[in-house]
Amino acid sequence: MNSIVVKDLHKTYAGALVPSLQGLSFAFEEGRMVGLLGPNGAGKTTTISILCGLVKAGSGHVQIFDLPQDAAHREAIKRAIGVVPQQIALFPQLTALENLRYFGNLYGFKGKPLLQKIHHYLELFGLEKAASKEVGRFSGGMKRRANIIAAILHSPRLLVLDEPTAGVDVQSRSMILQFLRDYNRQGNSVLYTSHLLEEAQQLCEDVVIIDEGKMVVQGSPAALIQQHPHSRNLEDVFLHYTGHAVRD
Amino acid sequence: MLRLIATIRKEWLLLLRDRAGLALLFAMPVVLITVMALIQDAPFKDYQEIKFDILTVDNDQGRLGRYIREGLGQSGQFNVIDSLGQQPLTAAQAQQLVAEGEYKISITIPKGATGEIVSNANKIVNDISKRMGMAAQLPVKAAAADSLAVQLYFDPAAKKAFKSAIQQALDNFLTQVQTDLLLERIQLQLRKRDSTTASDTFPAIKLKAVGLQETSIGAGKQIDVISNSVQHNVPAWSIFAMFFIVIPIAGNMIREREDGSLVRMKLIPGNYGDILGGKLLFFVGVCVVQFYLMMLIGIYGMPLLGLPRLQMGVDHLAGFITAFSIGVTATAYGILVGTVFKTPNQALNFGAISVVILSAIGGIWIPLEVMPEKIQAVGRLSPLSWGLDAINDIYLRNGHTRYILPDIARLLSCGLIMLGIAAWVEQRRTG
Numbered sequence: 017m018n019s020i021v022v023k024d025l026h027k028t029y030a031g032a033l034v035p036s037l038q039g040l041s042f043a044f045e046e047g048r049m050v051g052l053l054g055p056n057g058a059g060k061t062t063t064i065s066i067l068c069g070l071v072k073a074g075s076g077h078v079q080i081f082d083l084p085q086d087a088a089h090r091e092a093i094k095r096a097i098g099v100v101p102q103q104i105a106l107f108p109q110l111t112a113l114e115n116l117r118y119f120g121n122l123y124g125f126k127g128k129p130l131l132q133k134i135h136h137y138l139e140l141f142g143l144e145k146a147a148s149k150e151v152g153r154f155s156g157g158m159k160r161r162a163n164i165i166a167a168i169l170h171s172p173r174l175l176v177l178d179e180p181t182a183g184v185d186v187q188s189r190s191m192i193l194q195f196l197r198d199y200n201r202q203g204n205s206v207l208y209t210s211h212l213l214e215e216a217q218q219l220c221e222d223v224v225i226i227d228e229g230k231m232v233v234q235g236s237p238a239a240l241i242q243q244h245p246h247s248r249n250l251e252d253v254f255l256h257y258t259g260h261a262v263r264d
Numbered sequence: 265m266l267r268l269i270a271t272i273r274k275e276w277l278l279l280l281r282d283r284a285g286l287a288l289l290f291a292m293p294v295v296l297i298t299v300m301a302l303i304q305d306a307p308f309k310d311y312q313e314i315k316f317d318i319l320t321v322d323n324d325q326g327r328l329g330r331y332i333r334e335g336l337g338q339s340g341q342f343n344v345i346d347s348l349g350q351q352p353l354t355a356a357q358a359q360q361l362v363a364e365g366e367y368k369i370s371i372t373i374p375k376g377a378t379g380e381i382v383s384n385a386n387k388i389v390n391d392i393s394k395r396m397g398m399a400a401q402l403p404v405k406a407a408a409a410d411s412l413a414v415q416l417y418f419d420p421a422a423k424k425a426f427k428s429a430i431q432q433a434l435d436n437f438l439t440q441v442q443t444d445l446l447l448e449r450i451q452l453q454l455r456k457r458d459s460t461t462a463s464d465t466f467p468a469i470k471l472k473a474v475g476l477q478e479t480s481i482g483a484g485k486q487i488d489v490i491s492n493s494v495q496h497n498v499p500a501w502s503i504f505a506m507f508f509i510v511i512p513i514a515g516n517m518i519r520e521r522e523d524g525s526l527v528r529m530k531l532i533p534g535n536y537g538d539i540l541g542g543k544l545l546f547f548v549g550v551c552v553v554q555f556y557l558m559m560l561i562g563i564y565g566m567p568l569l570g571l572p573r574l575q576m577g578v579d580h581l582a583g584f585i586t587a588f589s590i591g592v593t594a595t596a597y598g599i600l601v602g603t604v605f606k607t608p609n610q611a612l613n614f615g616a617i618s619v620v621i622l623s624a625i626g627g628i629w630i631p632l633e634v635m636p637e638k639i640q641a642v643g644r645l646s647p648l649s650w651g652l653d654a655i656n657d658i659y660l661r662n663g664h665t666r667y668i669l670p671d672i673a674r675l676l677s678c679g680l681i682m683l684g685i686a687a688w689v690e691q692r693r694t695g
Contacts, residue, residue, distance in 0.1 A: 068531055069531075070527060070530060070531065091533045091534075094531060094532065094533040095533045097531070099527075099528075099531050101524045101527055101528065102524075103523060103524030103527070104523065104524065105523065105524030105525050105527055105528035106523070106525060106528075107274070107278065107520075107523070107525055108523065109277075109278055109281045109282065110274070110277055110278065110281075114274070114277055117270075118270055118271075118273070118274045119528065119532065121266055121267065121269075121270030122267050122270060122529065122532045122534065122539070123532055123533070124266060124267075124534070126266055150281075166528060167528075
């Protein structure tokens with residue numbers, strides 16, 4: 017079964033001169049760890065927003081675990097997906113425990129089982145001592161880790177992360193990447209976006225490089241590097257496909 | 265239900281940690297209603313409770329002067345001052361004191377005023393007697409070159425309504441004296457005609473067959489609730505403060521959108537309406553608590569400042585329904601502003617200014633009835649005026665739930681329409 021199937025996806029935001037997506041297509045199997053890469057404005061965040069049902073596609077087709085992303089299947093898809101947005105989508109005035117308890121309640125979890133789950137993840141992410149601290153007073157790395165916990169409370173089969181390691185220190189990044197590997201090893205699918213190509217090269221089994229709203233290439237980092245003899249790493253492959261021009 | 269309760273709990277925690285928001289919702293309104301009730305106490309008392317000093321110069325020393333002095337004194341609204349430092353007041357002194365603004369009004373009763381009235385009454389009686397074939401003639405003065413008049417001097421700063429009230433009262437006294445004297449003369453003439461009837465058994469002529477009596481039209485037990493500064497300002501500014509909840513709600517919603525927590529909430533399976541419902545219920549609850557806190561200040565705090573105690577009518581359920589409905593409309597307005605505007609600055613400025621405008625035209629600052637007709641027509645479209653109207657029906661007119669139903673229907677419909685618009689805007693935004 018495929019985790020995600022995207023076919024000929026188009027999207028132009030109201031008032032925008034340039035379309036964000038222009039026939040994007042890609043797919044990957046369940047249980048894979050995939051990197052969605054692209055320069056600024058390539059359409060990564062729009063793609064993720066459409067996958068999660070936050071934004072409606074102009075045209076095209078999206079399937080998550082064989083379920084079409086439409087009104088009839090939106091709830092089932094939401095249960096299957098965990099999303100870690102680029103922003104720290106937590107209430108800064110609430111403590112980590114209060115935030116996670118609230119989002120756990122929204123998922124329908126309550127009482128002791130929920131608290132046990134929260135404490136398990138807080139411990140796993142090294143936040144157990146900061147459980148009663150307001151999230152607004154967390155360091156950047158702590159916020160990123162808490163942001164991930166809020167997305168996995170319902171144990172999703174597909175975890176979608178939008179630049180989960182942006183602006184974090186080495187220790188936090190290492191912890192986050194280790195968690196993603198472990199989560200993937202448990203049979204879960206992971207789709208993540210990043211500008212850190214070295215990180216993507218180490219972490220992902222497959223990468224999808226997109227630019228100007230279209231897929232440029234898809235494959236394993238090793239295979240892509242091999243296909244281009246002058247490329248030493250994924251960054252060279254990336255620059256080969258997307259060019260050296262600065263994007264705004 | 266779990267999502268709803270969790271959202272109420274979350275909003276409670278957020279509010280508890282927002283000290284500025286708490287101050288805006290609870291401390292500021294307490295200060296506001298206290299200051300406004302104190303400031304507007306004097307204007308409200310103008311024609312009700314304040315006693316004005318009124319300078320009276322009685323050059324007549326007859327019945328007219330006595331009637332005017334007694335009448336003004338008995339009305340309870342005036343202190344009649346007819347002497348300064350044991351010396352009788354002169355007309356020149358009185359005019360000077362009013363001109364200097366020391367006193368608001370002076371009355372000078374001209375010399376011979378009573379005599380003039382008696383002569384006029386005699387003239388009327390003589391005329392009637394003559395027509396009835398009676399001979400007895402009462403003495404009549406020769407016609408004066410100028411007619412006499414009671415002279416009034418007002419402080420130039422005196423309000424038009426105040427001047428008109430005084431003029432009306434004095435006109436009443438003059439009419440009363442003239443009528444009394446006329447009836448007395450008629451009685452005297454009748455006695456002369458029927459000299460066999462003992463004067464003490466002669467029936468008195470009574471002119472006032474029908475009088476006036478004020479009764480309460482409210483259905484409850486309470487009577488004579490007068491609109492005073494507390495009765496107007498406490499509910500009015502409480503409604504204003506309830507609508508100011510638009511600021512924390514709009515700020516809260518825009519923050520949720522900016523920090524991404526709104527996105528997270530929407531990514532979680534389940535109806536977003538539960539979350540919005542929890543938010544709505546919580547803030548409606550805050551509004552109701554806010555309202556009753558202000559009412560407690562009106563009942564227990566205002567008398568400590570020498571102001572009247574707030575009267576809350578007889579139907580407390582109607583009062584609660586009104587507070588709840590105002591809360592729903594105010595919260596829905598906050599949700600609409602928080603949805604439509606993209607930045608806190610836009611929302612907060614628009615929210616605050618729009619509430620001030622809606623309150624000004626809605627009769628919160630000054631009663632709607634004293635505004636120009638066109639403004640009144642516009643003001644009646646303000647949800648704040650519907651709320652205040654319902655509260656006045658309950659507190660001043662002792663109304664029950666059925667009296668306030670039209671206003672409640674308007675408030676709740678307005679709230680539902682605003683929530684509908686907010687949902688439509690949000691839906692368009694995700695499209």
